[in-house]
Amino acid sequence: MTELETTAARRSFRPGGWYAVFGDHATVLLPPSEKPRVAALWELVDDGAGFDEVLDALVSGGLRELPGFVLVSAEDGTTQVVLRGAARALFTADGEEVALDGSTATTWVERTLSGVTRSVIELEESDETMELGVSVGLVRVSRVEEPATRPPAAVVLLPEEVPAEEPQEAGVESEDLTGFESGEPEPEPEPEPEPVLSDEQLTERFPAPAAWAPVAAPDPGDHDGMTGAAGIEPDDFARQHPGIPGQQPAPSVTSRPVARLVLSSGETVEVDRAVLVGRAPEARRFGSHEQPRMITVPSPHQEISSTHLEVRPGSGADHGSAVVTDMGSTNGTVLVQPGLPPEDLQPGIAVQLIPGAIIDLGDGVTIQVTNP
């Protein structure tokens, strides 16, 4: 066993459905429905973001879209806590117990505590009694306790940090094992399993889409009852993201804007997701969590098309900067990048934007690209 694993974990947790992002300065807990946000928050928290920065990112899309969350950040002996939704927390601060319940507030419960020695956060009802340890990482939890009071059964680390399991590691000294086990609470006798189908059983009963075809196929050529799902791998038809094959695509909504657009009207727009600009822009085929920003610009001479161009966070080689794409506009788009001659954008071809670039849509409408 490696040293990493014997180092005492800072926290212990019980497995569950919520997402827990543990960083050096902040802990974020999100309900299962908020899966699309988790990756971006992990990036932020792992980079060492503190309370304000993480809270900004959490509520950037509006509070209504976030049914529940917990944010805990401890710095210089002061602990800041925000709870929203079903989560409950119990803190021991300066020897006193402070109980917080997110469901008691319509917006959120916020508290600043000093001298916190222990915290327990309960997120969902669960029969889970297994305690696992973690210091920094991304895990799914039903309950979180800090510091880890019980000896953790295992240390969970991010996959990239887990050393490949070497065969010889199987030969763990038996003394260690005994000691390890005795430190664990005696497992309760298994409660009678609820008559709830496990995932495996569910899959069996509700099998892969292949078996999901009509019960009795009507005579061929007939429309009747033919609409059905077939043996399709959903991944085959996943929404296609631009980028370099084999490389991790950029998230469609980034945690921090990659650029700021300053329109000739004076309006400014942050590029942390797709931005569509036009006379009467339309957004097509977006997911519920990645709604593009729509910028309507005046075009008295009709030189600007209804959906003229798109600016979005780049992926692949363009990761970290914004890219502009002409959406097949009638009169085209001219891009002037610092130190480069003006270029006409080719419809559908994304071009990386350098800060200082000017995008000319016609009709006197220009967009200046600056750092966020």
Added chain:
Amino acid sequence: MSGATSKVELHFGATTDVGKVRTVNEDSYLAAPPVFVVADGMGGHSGGDVASRIVVEEFAELAGSTHDPRSGAAAVAELLERCQSRINQYAIEQRLGGADRWYAGTTAVVALLVEDDGTPKWLLANLGDSRVYRLADGVLDQVSVDHSVVQELADAGTITRDEMSTHPERHVVTRALGGPDDAEADFFLLPLPAAERLLLCSDGINGMIDDATIEAILDNAGDPRDAADRLVAAALEAGGRDNATAVVIDVVGLRTDDASDAAPLTVSLEQKLGALP
């Protein structure tokens, strides 16, 4: 409706028919401003009509609601999730009850009028192969993109657009409500001047009559109720091999004086042609 949305009025018509071949109408629709839904159920033993009815029941919650594009998309996504779990729950109950091959699923197309900074817009959502079309300046445009095997094959260039209507797997959907996978809808946001007339329909319409016929009917029928009736009648006349449902919605009273982007609607065709190179 209240606030700036009161600038526009929605006129609509909805018609559904079991068709000439099937015995059960598994389509369901909802027309409850500002929300409109068509759901095409699939599955035997009354599974399909239960599934599509669940969708209509859930979306009735949005009747009379006021949403911006973002909260509207969140509300629609949440309702679709609720439909998904209700349909699957129902399926599990049926299976536990002994109908071990019971399944149910449904498509869904949703149109919700939302308000974006005081400007009304159409927020559309699609799961499966029911469709949203719009008619603007007499020209029909299919807005939604089917979640079907043939659409994916056509997108990949494996088959041509023309082969889509004859391909043996043309009725097989790749995303739908009901079933083991999470079904993520495609969303669309359209400014109103670009969609003076909207059509939501099940594949019993567009599978029986071609886009040119749909365009002609939508363009010629003045009243949206007539348009919906005529579309279903045309689908029946063409064979009526599937349940056919059409919901037609007109946006009336759109104020164009303060919307610079609506200017092209007020210029004449000659002016427009003259402006072209």
